Amino acid sequence: MPPTPRLVLRNVSCMRNAQVVLRDINFSLNPGSALALTGPNGSGKTTLLRLLAGFSRPSAGVALWNSLSITDPGVFSLYKLQLNWLSLKDAIKDKWTVLDNVQIFELLEGKVGNSQKALEFVGLGRLVHDKARMLSMGQRKRVQIARLLAIDRPIWLLDEPSVALDSEGVKILEYVIKEHRKNGGIVVVATHLPIKMEDAMELRLPQRFPRRMTLVDMVH
Numbered sequence: 001m002p003p004t005p006r007l008v009l010r011n012v013s014c015m016r017n018a019q020v021v022l023r024d025i026n027f028s029l030n031p032g033s034a035l036a037l038t039g040p041n042g043s044g045k046t047t048l049l050r051l052l053a054g055f056s057r058p059s060a061g062v063a064l065w066n067s068l069s070i071t072d073p074g075v076f077s078l079y080k081l082q083l084n085w086l087s088l089k090d091a092i093k094d095k096w097t098v099l100d101n102v103q104i105f106e107l108l109e110g111k112v113g114n115s116q117k118a119l120e121f122v123g124l125g126r127l128v129h130d131k132a133r134m135l136s137m138g139q140r141k142r143v144q145i146a147r148l149l150a151i152d153r154p155i156w157l158l159d160e161p162s163v164a165l166d167s168e169g170v171k172i173l174e175y176v177i178k179e180h181r182k183n184g185g186i187v188v189v190a191t192h193l194p195i196k197m198e199d200a201m202e203l204r205l206p207q208r209f210p211r212r213m214t215l216v217d218m219v220h
């Protein structure tokens with residue numbers, strides 16, 4: 001018997017403001033697998049990530065973790081401890097040091113000793129004692145990647161993780177995703193920018209509303 005997929009979306013649809021945002025989405029993710037969510041602005045990538053995080057419920061269909069519905073209260077309290085969430089809202093406290101901004105997540109996780117190493121790994125070793133307000137946008141994104149490493153939970157849900165990263169930062173991101181998958185982690189990335197993830201599935205969400213033809217469409 002093949003193993004039960006860890007994460008499954010079955011016939012999932014989602015309505016927002018009386019409009020269908022997602023229609024009949026199906027996929028399964030096993031330990032070590034990755035999914036790239038792509039599609040135009042407004043096609044529902046973040047909405048789908050939020051469903052996977054259990055932040056909202058599907059209007060139809062079901063999201064399963066180990067065959068259990070993730071939105072059932074008893075299941076969600078365990079499932080949420082499996083998740084690492086990275087989004088454009090970085091939850092970085094400007095008045096805290098760079099190290100504190102990672103360490104607080106590690107401490108809340110009941111762990112110690114990972115934050116400094118994680119920050120060094122993402123290239124912020126020299127800045128650990130600086131206030132976070134000094135960081136550039138790309139450095140703030142690196143802090144978020146350091147949190148992924150310091151907390152080290154199995155399911156990573158990443159919304160536009162490479163925005164603002166330079167080419168070295170993108171390579172670091174690709175490397176940590178690869179290592180996480182080698183250790184049996186699952187990675188779901190919503191992105192407009194190419195991120196190399198070997199053997200990743202791609203789900204391209206369709207344009208929600210047919211657009212009028214633009215000058216760019218006419219040229220092509």
Ligand SMILES: Nc1ncnc2c1ncn2[C@@H]1O[C@H](COP(=O)(O)OP(=O)(O)OP(=O)(O)O)[C@@H](O)[C@H]1O
Binds near residue numbers: 017
């Ligand atoms: N809470 C909400 N209430 C109403 N509509 C919403 C809500 N969240 C998202 N939407 C709508 O759902 C659609 C999909 O939004 P979503 O943010 O998921 O798209 P996206 O593919 O992530 O877009 P982008 O590439 O611009 O980040 C949009 O039309 C958006 O306006």
